[in-house]
Amino acid sequence: MKGKIILLYRTDTLKQSFEADATRRSNDALKKMEAATLPPGNDGPARRRGNRGGATIAIQFKDMATAEGAIALLSMSPRGHDGTLFVPFDC
Numbered sequence: 001m002k003g004k005i006i007l008l009y010r011t012d013t014l015k016q017s018f019e020a021d022a023t024r025r026s027n028d029a030l031k032k033m034e035a036a037t038l039p040p041g042n043d044g045p046a047r048r049r050g051n052r053g054g055a056t057i058a059i060q061f062k063d064m065a066t067a068e069g070a071i072a073l074l075s076m077s078p079r080g081h082d083g084t085l086f087v088p089f090d091c
Contacts, residue, residue, distance in 0.1 A: 002069030010076040 025033075065073050
């Protein structure tokens, strides 16, 4: 896999939509989000170490591809449509 881009194909059907994947927020809403605090023990890294469920195989595959030198791993996502590209947080 060294130097290759790996494409993973999903067999489910993605339905076309004409709704935006994101929305614009007001300055007041952004300030409220900025001031928010998480309850103790609910930080991002702790959540990511917790329940991985069915993602375990995907994580193992990603680790294997990385170890073998793949330069990219692209897959379809049921969350995205109409060309939306999601980039994992740990790239």
